[in-house]
Amino acid sequence: MNEMPTKLDAQKRYAAGVLKYAQMGYWEPDYVPKDTDVIALFRITPQDGVDAIEAAAAVAGESSTATWTVVWTDRLTACEKYRAKAYRVDPVPNSAGEYFAYIAYDLDLFEGGSIANLTASIIGNVFGFKPLKALRLEDMRLPVAYVKTFQGPATGIVVERERLNVYGRPLLGATVKPKLGLSGRNYGRVVYEALKGGLDFTKDDENINSQPFMHWRDRFLYCMEAVNRASAATGEVKGTYLNVTAGTMEEMYARAEFAKSLGSVIVMIDLVIGYTAIQSMAKWARDNDMILHLHRAGHSTYTRQRSHGVSFRVIAKWMRLAGVDHLHAGTVVGKLEGDPATTKGYYDIFREERNPMALENGIFFDQDWASLNKMMPVASGGIHAGQMHQLLTYLGEDVVLQFGGGTIGHPQGIEAGATANRVALEAMVFARNAGRDIWNEGEDILRDAARTCTPLKQALDVWKDVSFNYASTDAPDFAPTPEVSM
Amino acid sequence: MKLRQGQFSFLPDLSDDDIRVQAQYAIDNGWAVSVEYTDDPHPRNTYWEMWGHPMFDNPDAAAVVFEVNECRKEHGGTYIRVIAFDASPGWESIRMSFIVNRPATEPGFRLIRQEAEGRSVRYTIESYAVREPEGMRY
Numbered sequence: 310m311n312e313m314p315t316k317l318d319a320q321k322r323y324a325a326g327v328l329k330y331a332q333m334g335y336w337e338p339d340y341v342p343k344d345t346d347v348i349a350l351f352r353i354t355p356q357d358g359v360d361a362i363e364a365a366a367a368v369a370g371e372s373s374t375a376t377w378t379v380v381w382t383d384r385l386t387a388c389e390k391y392r393a394k395a396y397r398v399d400p401v402p403n404s405a406g407e408y409f410a411y412i413a414y415d416l417d418l419f420e421g422g423s424i425a426n427l428t429a430s431i432i433g434n435v436f437g438f439k440p441l442k443a444l445r446l447e448d449m450r451l452p453v454a455y456v457k458t459f460q461g462p463a464t465g466i467v468v469e470r471e472r473l474n475v476y477g478r479p480l481l482g483a484t485v486k487p488k489l490g491l492s493g494r495n496y497g498r499v500v501y502e503a504l505k506g507g508l509d510f511t512k513d514d515e516n517i518n519s520q521p522f523m524h525w526r527d528r529f530l531y532c533m534e535a536v537n538r539a540s541a542a543t544g545e546v547k548g549t550y551l552n553v554t555a556g557t558m559e560e561m562y563a564r565a566e567f568a569k570s571l572g573s574v575i576v577m578i579d580l581v582i583g584y585t586a587i588q589s590m591a592k593w594a595r596d597n598d599m600i601l602h603l604h605r606a607g608h609s610t611y612t613r614q615r616s617h618g619v620s621f622r623v624i625a626k627w628m629r630l631a632g633v634d635h636l637h638a639g640t641v642v643g644k645l646e647g648d649p650a651t652t653k654g655y656y657d658i659f660r661e662e663r664n665p666m667a668l669e670n671g672i673f674f675d676q677d678w679a680s681l682n683k684m685m686p687v688a689s690g691g692i693h694a695g696q697m698h699q700l701l702t703y704l705g706e707d708v709v710l711q712f713g714g715g716t717i718g719h720p721q722g723i724e725a726g727a728t729a730n731r732v733a734l735e736a737m738v739f740a741r742n743a744g745r746d747i748w749n750e751g752e753d754i755l756r757d758a759a760r761t762c763t764p765l766k767q768a769l770d771v772w773k774d775v776s777f778n779y780a781s782t783d784a785p786d787f788a789p790t791p792e793v794s795m
Numbered sequence: 796m797k798l799r800q801g802q803f804s805f806l807p808d809l810s811d812d813d814i815r816v817q818a819q820y821a822i823d824n825g826w827a828v829s830v831e832y833t834d835d836p837h838p839r840n841t842y843w844e845m846w847g848h849p850m851f852d853n854p855d856a857a858a859v860v861f862e863v864n865e866c867r868k869e870h871g872g873t874y875i876r877v878i879a880f881d882a883s884p885g886w887e888s889i890r891m892s893f894i895v896n897r898p899a900t901e902p903g904f905r906l907i908r909q910e911a912e913g914r915s916v917r918y919t920i921e922s923y924a925v926r927e928p929e930g931m932r933y
Contacts, residue, residue: 467888474838476878477802477891507805530914537918541906543799544922546838572918662885680885731805739803739813742820761807 323381330366330375334389340396342413348450349431350673351410352401354443354616364440365395365410371435373418390415401786407616409447409673421458424584424627432619443617449626450674457679459630463594463601465682466660466707469634472574472600473509473546478738479706481508481730482550484689484713488514493523497531499723503716504539504547506727511535512711513552515579515606525555525564533571550577550602550635558586565593575600575635580624581607584631591632602635602687603628615783622651622671625658628684635685641703642776643691648784649703659684660707668787685709693772694733694765698751701737710734720771725764732762796903798836801876801893811860814877814895818856821879826890827851828879830862832870834932835925837904846870849880863895872898872933898924898933 317332330336342348349372355364367375373393374383393414401407420426436444470476485491485499500511511532519525532549540547553564553576561578568576576599578590587603594601611618621638628636638655639647654670660683664676688704689711700710712730719726736758741747747754759766803809809817818828828850831843846866850858859877866875875896878889902923909917924932 467886471888474800474841474892475802476889477893507799526914530916533918534916537906537920540838541904541920542796544796544836544838544904545799571915683885728805735803735805739806739817743816744820758806762805 319384323379323384325381326379328379329363330370331363333366333370333375333379334392335366335369335373335375335395336362337394337396340394340413342396342450343415345416345452345454346413346450347416347419347427347431347452347455348674349412349414349446350448351412352443352445352447352616353408353410353441354406355408356440356442359440361398361400361408361410362395365398365408365412367438367440368410368435368444369393369395369412371438372412372430372433373414391418393418404786406442416452416455419455421455422460422588424588424631428584428627436617445615445617446619446623448620448671448673449623450676451626451630453677453679456630456677456681459681460588460591460595460632461629461678461681462634462684463591463599463632463682464634466685467683469600469685472598473548475509475546477706478734479701479704480510480685480709481727481734482510482512482687482689482709482711483508483716483727484512484514484711485517486514486713486717488517489520490522493527493531496523496528497535499717500532500549501535501538502723503727504536504549505542506716506724507543507731508547508716508727509545510548510550510575510709510711512550512602513577515552515554515581515604517552518554525553526567529564529568529571529573533573536573546574548574548600550575552577552579552604553590554579554582558589561586561590562593565590565597565599569597569599573599575602577602577604578633579604579606584627587628587633588631594634595632600634601632603633603637605637613783615786620671620783622654622658625655625684626676629658629678629681633684634682635687635709637689638686640688640690640692640700642696642699643688651783651785652703654785656686656704656708659686660705669785671785671787683707687711689713691775693775694729694768695752695755695772695775697730697733697737697755698747701734701741702748706738715768715772718771719764720767721764726768728762729764729768732758732765733768796901798874798894798897798901800836800838802891803893808897809893809895811864814863815856815860817891817893818859818877818879821891822854822856822859824879824881824890825883826879826881828853828856828859828877830859830866830875830877832866832873832875832896834873834898834929836874836901836922837920837925843874843876846875867896871896874898900933 397411399409551568612621639652687709693715716726740754830846833843879891881890907919
């Protein structure tokens, strides 16, 4: 379907009036993207009667230089260069009325080192455009020249491990529950028990900031008492993600500085603070040797539906540029959205030096990360010790496995819950390294480990039947034949 | 108190055969295995004493077990760990670390609190063992 309407000569092109976007130069089927172009892949659902190519050209136009009518002032600029170019439109396999539109943007359209500027163009106006029923940003190719204008993760996986002195196994964490209502003193109790029992981290939840039941300074002070007590009890480096999210940057910096003064190794922010605030905190984290955890609070409002919004894989790319160290990325087996193939795509974006195109994982472009640090994915939500073989198989070694209910809900208490998770994890890593088939022998490996660990035996008994098997709402659409889907 | 550093410190102590199997996993991944010991187990004591250089060109984990046992003969009363270095681009750091020997008793760590302004506390962790000079601690 990629042939096209004719290009107009300059006199006709700039005559006053309204032209089709395709005729204005936003559709160039012969265009070969430059290595330095930013490329966006949109899933477009045109209104009935709207041609797919015209819709793609309109998206290119509205996300770059166009307005709804012809303007003569274009001719004062090198407008050919600044126009985004839709260069390819393919029907989405098995989804009538939906199209993948490839759009290339010249690098000069963007300010270096600014997610705010990148997104103001790419998702700024165009999502409300009337000729479209729905629009989704599925993936982006970020040229190396642009990647290099960003700091990237403040710490990165390798240095995080060096600082924590933890190698060769996933990190373990838990979110303190109940997430609202505990006093500072009671909250620190959960932190102490969980860390002493064998977790590396505990975590504030996204909406724990500074509320009447627990003000932030109290939380920080009691948590650091717990962290240091647990460190002395085990001889390990321990951490708790102190959530510094607040109403202003000034207040976030104040809270982060206090966390630093208390010796915390990590602070936390929420995605809802916005891209610029995230970049500012990433810079602060780099300047202060602090690991920066990002909770993706709010993302499902725009990432979950297949036809409209922004895919989480794009958010993951933006966050690697912005410079966070930890980001939640799904568990596959837990209670939250996460198809295995799609989740693998996210994990690759977090952790690999280079992502080759992998349509089966929703990755549409080769992406080179230009030695930006790697982000540590965080798996959280409805997981427990009995799934350890599945978690290690799906998610690999560089991941934080967070068992909230799966630690605090243990029948013998929080410390026992933490120990059950740690023993299950170490036994599974040991077995994998020893060459065992953990996918098929996982339950045996856990049962063997439970012979010398009563807390693990209890955990396996309590949660043996818990699983969350629902159909995913967001799985990759691809056809295995390259002619159709590439 | 049991020192919980390393990737297998919540499992029963490793046998020589366990050590061999894990070291072979590292070797098969192309990582150089090394033996280190210390009598200062503070969690931020990064530089344990090296029992020789990392074994860069060694294909057989039996040699690692041999070195662990040689190290035990001289430093059996201290902590000994096996670590694996990965020189691949983008990593160039440690991939594995596990304790293979412990002192007969592990007295643990003392938590020292210095009360500072605004209810802040400055924490210091110190192994009870390091009150004695090096070499006389365990």
